[in-house]
Amino acid sequence: MTLLGVNIDHVATVRNARGGREPDPVAAAAIAELNGADQITVHLREDRRHITDRDLRVLRETVRTRLNLEMAISPEIVKIALDVHPDRVTLVPERRAEITTEGGLDCRKFSLKLAPLIKRFKEADIGVSLFLDPDLKQLDRAEKLGADMVEIHTGAYANARTDKARITELERIDAAAIKLEELGIRVMAGHGLDYWNISPLLKQVLVEEVNIGHAIVSRAVFVGLGQAVREMKDLVTGKPGVDLNEAPF
Ligand code: PXP
Numbered sequence: 001m002t003l004l005g006v007n008i009d010h011v012a013t014v015r016n017a018r019g020g021r022e023p024d025p026v027a028a029a030a031i032a033e034l035n036g037a038d039q040i041t042v043h044l045r046e047d048r049r050h051i052t053d054r055d056l057r058v059l060r061e062t063v064r065t066r067l068n069l070e071m072a073i074s075p076e077i078v079k080i081a082l083d084v085h086p087d088r089v090t091l092v093p094e095r096r097a098e099i100t101t102e103g104g105l106d107c108r109k110f111s112l113k114l115a116p117l118i119k120r121f122k123e124a125d126i127g128v129s130l131f132l133d134p135d136l137k138q139l140d141r142a143e144k145l146g147a148d149m150v151e152i153h154t155g156a157y158a159n160a161r162t163d164k165a166r167i168t169e170l171e172r173i174d175a176a177a178i179k180l181e182e183l184g185i186r187v188m189a190g191h192g193l194d195y196w197n198i199s200p201l202l203k204q205v206l207v208e209e210v211n212i213g214h215a216i217v218s219r220a221v222f223v224g225l226g227q228a229v230r231e232m233k234d235l236v237t238g239k240p241g242v243d244l245n246e247a248p249f
Contacts, residue, residue, distance in 0.1 A: 001237050001238075002202055002207050002208065002209060002210060002236050002237065003038035003039065003208060003209040003210075003236075004036065004037055004038050004039070004209070004210060004212065004229075004232060004233050004236045004237075005037070005038065005039035005040070005041045005068055005188075005190070005209055005210065005211035005212070006029075006032040006037040006039070006040060006041065006211075006212065006213070006216055006229060006232075007041040007042065007043070007070075007190075007211050007212060007213025007214075007216075008025045008028045008029055008032065008040060008041070008042060008051075008213065008217070009025075009042060009043050009050045009051055009213055010050065010213060010214055010217040010218075011023050011024075011025045011028040011217055012025045012042075012050035012051050012052070012055060013049070013050045014217075016049070016050060025042070025051065025055050025059070026055065026058050026059060026062055028225060029059055029062065029063055030062065031225045031226055031229070032216075032225065032229050033063070033064055033065050034226065035225070035226040035227075035229040035230045035233070036229055036230055036233035037065060037229055037233075038065055038066070038209070039065050039066040039067075039068050039088075039209065039211070040059065040063045040065060040066070040067055040068070041068040041069075041070060041090070041211045041213070042055065042056060042059065042067075042068075042069060042070065043069075043070035043071070043092070044056050044069060044070075044071060044077060044080065045072070045094060046072060046074055046076070046077065046094060053080065056069065056080070056084055056086075057084060060084050060085070060086065066087040066088065067086040067087050067088070068086060068087065068088045068089075068090055068129075068211070069081055069084070069086040069088070069089050069090070070089075070090045070092050070131070071089055071090070071091060071092065072091075072092060072093065072094035073091055073105075073110065073113055073114065073117060074094075078117065078120075081121070081126070082120070082121075082124055082126075085124065085126060086126065087126070087127060088126065088127035088128070088129060088149075089121055089126055089127070089128055089129070090129040090130070090131055090151055090188075090211075091105055091114070091117075091128065091129070091130050091131065092105055092131040093105045093106065093131075102155070103133060103153065103155075104130075104131055104132040104133035104135070104138065104153040105130055105131050105132055106138070107130055107132060107138055107141045107142055107145060107147075108137065108138060108141045111141060111144075111145060114130075114145050115145055115146075118145055118146050118147060119146065122146065122148070127148050127149065128146075128147055128148050128149070129147065129148065129149035129150060129151050129186075129188055130142050130145075130147045130149075130150050130151070131150075131151045131153060131190075131191075132150050132151070132152065132153060132176075133152075133153050133156075134152050134153070134172040134173045134175065134176035135176070136175070136176065136179055139176060139179050139180055139183065139185070140183075142183075142185060143183040143184075143185060147185060148185070148186060149185060149186040149187075149188055149208075150176075150180055150185050150186075150187065150188065151188035151189060151190050151211065152173055152176050152177065152180075152187065152188070152189045152190075152207075153190075153191050154169075154173060154189050154190060154191050154192055154193055154201065155191040155192045156169050156172075157169035157170060157172075157173060157192070157197065157201065158191065158192025158193060158194070158197055159192060166197075166200070170200065170201065170204050170205070173189065173201070173204075173205050174204055174205045177189075177205045177206055177207065181206070186208050187205075187206065187207050187208050188207065188208060188209045188210070188211065189201065189205070189207045189209075189210050189211075190210055190211035190212065191211075192214075193210055193212045193215065194212075194214075194215035195215060195219065195231065195232065195235065198210065198212070198232070198235050198236060199235055199238075202235075202236065202238070210236060212232060215232075216228045216229060216232055219231070
């Protein structure tokens with residue numbers, strides 16, 4: 001059964017809009033866990049636009065499921081990660097000007113940096129996932145680099161505007177997942193997934209875990225975070241009675 005990682009970055013975005021303490025991503029993590037999240041995911045960006053060092057440290061103390069830290073391969077963040085010791089790191093590309101993580105990490109280009117880094121995290125008993133586009137050459141390199149997991153970037157699928165484009169993107173993701181399975185690498189997926197596009201993805205592709213943020217936090221504004229997480233969890237686990245062709249509302 002597919003697991004649900006809930007990304008709570010945008011709870012911190014709302015908090016930071018006023019520079020105060022509310023809403024606290026630490027409380028959000030607890031509510032998400034109580035409502036079925038299998039993992040809490042946060043991205044400590046170099047510009048600290050949402051999650052802060054304090055959030056990460058407190059979450060390390062309070063998260064009871066699993067803490068997944070998305071991070072750029074910058075020396076400053078690597079040092080923090082080794083110190084805070086999340087259960088897993090997901091290595092992502094990061095550009096300061098981007099609104100969100102726009103593409104997968106180019107693990108071929110950054111092989112020389114990544115190889116010792118992955119080794120270091122593994123020696124520290126921190127799982128390593130690479131956030132990659134569904135590009136078979138990238139996946140081959142991920143295996144050579146010793147990655148335990150790959151999170152397939154689903155942004156192109158989420159952004160596809162026609163059925164034809166959606167089918168093409170689903171096929172690319174499926175081919176990537178099959179390849180990862182052959183390589184013995186665990187398959188995760190994320191970015192841009194929502195209440196409408198999750199089921200077609202999971203019907204076609206065997207995925208161990210999805211990481212979903214913006215859609216859940218957006219829905220939480222209207223229905224509350226607990227309900228938003230429960231509804232996504234029902235879709236992700238294919239709960240009996242939930243029509244996988246329909247969002248649950
Ligand atoms: N997975 C990764 C690696 C990401 O960088 C992000 C965005 O922070 C997500 C998942 C979640 O994306 P979204 O907020 O679009 O659900």
